[in-house]
Amino acid sequence: MKKHQKFIKIVTFLSLITLLGTSLFVPSVFGAPYSYDLTATDTVLDMGIGWNLGNTLEACGSWISGTSVSNYETAWGNPVTTKAMIDGVKAAGFKSIRIPVAWSNLMASDYTINADLLKRVKEVVDYCSSNDMYAIVNIHWDGGWFANFATNYDESMKKYTSVWTQISSYFKDYPKNLILESLNEEGCWDTIWNRWSGSTGEDKTRAYNILNSINQKFVDIVRASGGNNASRCLLIAGYSTDIDLTCDSCFKMPTDTIKDKLIISVHYYTPSTFTILTEDASWGKCATTWGTDAEINQVKTDFNKMKTKFADKGFPVIIGEYGTVTTNKELASVRRYITTVCKTAYDLGFCPMLWDSSEHYSRTEAKIKDTELAAFFYKYKDASRITIPTATPTMTTTPTVTPNVTPTSIIVYGDTNGDGSFNALDFAAVRLYLLGINNGPTYSEWKKASDVNGDGNVNSIDFALMKSKLLGLINKFPVEQ
Structure with missing residues (x-):
């Protein structure tokens, strides 16, 4: 030159x-200074509170036309994600972002992922990194193909192995603010066993063992890819990401070649009659309010189960999704639910991650819509739960x-x-x-x-x-x- x-x-x-x-x-580039190799427990503590980029990169459907990533990214009504949006999420008080991805959207018949999709996911992760935020990337609902593990295990595992081999290779040298998550909520097979059938024994063991083997395969693939993946923190999906089902003795955390790098993920939408239903259904009556002493204590009871079963044994907890719809709900109850779940989880050392499909955060204005919720989240902006040497x-x-x-x-x-x-x-x-x-x-x-x-x-x-x-x-x- x-x-x-x-x-x-x-x-x-x-x-x-x-x-x-x-x-x-400066405090850090990616996460805590001098601590680029934090344990799983310290990583979750450092993650603060989190937010989901919902109904975006996981949007899927055979009706979506074209081969452009943006066609899928905007298919469920959200705009193309920009750095300004993620800047706003950071400014609102969040330190971590979960990025659900439907990889099958742009995938060849031999399970090769489209290069543009990989590149786009990295761009969004980079938006997080430039804000000193943690990012979680997973395989999300993805058209529901996980159900095929019950009927065609070998081919399903072939696809799963191919997908994670490609993702792991692509991100192996990425800094450790990136956390990879084994799957979303689909780690359950009701056709084999479900909690309502009353059956136990071999069927239950078989259903759980499918998830246990998937999670083990995930860890093995990522670790074998080398680079930063050899010691990156990994997020393991619980059974149906349900607290009671995950706390069942049939669920097993995978073994790992490195100590203190595995995190457990569950979701929280209890009670579903309040958080999910917007009108009465055959299985339940729509609840418009929430916040009795009994309901608040239920949150504490549920989360303490996770603390005892996992966090106290060195597997910290991420509440990968929590939240509620707002249609036909009392506004005060919506606020009470979200703040109760968030604070209870945070105080126990968990990282709570709000599910948001643009119901709470305006992606065009880059701010939380509800001023009272905005004030609540903002309190966490500079909060720290680990001691960082200076x-x-x-x-x-x-x-x-x-x-x-x-x-x-x-x-x-x-x-x-x-x-x-x-x-x-x-x-x-x-x-x-x-x-x-x-x-x-x-x-x-x-x-x-x-x-x-x-x-x-x-x-x-x-x-x-x-x-x-x-x-x-x-x-x-x-x-x-």
């Missing part, structure tokens, strides 16, 4: 430092970043810690060095690998370039061009 070209690039990225707000003392001259301990594997003689630019790839751990190591907290990792070639702009030094320019690559703003470092 010619010297004047390199000078232009240096000036460009010095400007980028200002544009990105890249200070050595860089000060009085620090007595020295955080270290050590290689995960034996370094090779091949320099991978950006690979500060010598584990063979560039990721957020390398960014953390450079940050500590620039703060004067350590003298650099023990990897002998770390300075050469960290000098990603090629000026012979490791400085704030390299720091900004690394952040830019993590955010997907650049594909290559200047030394690679």
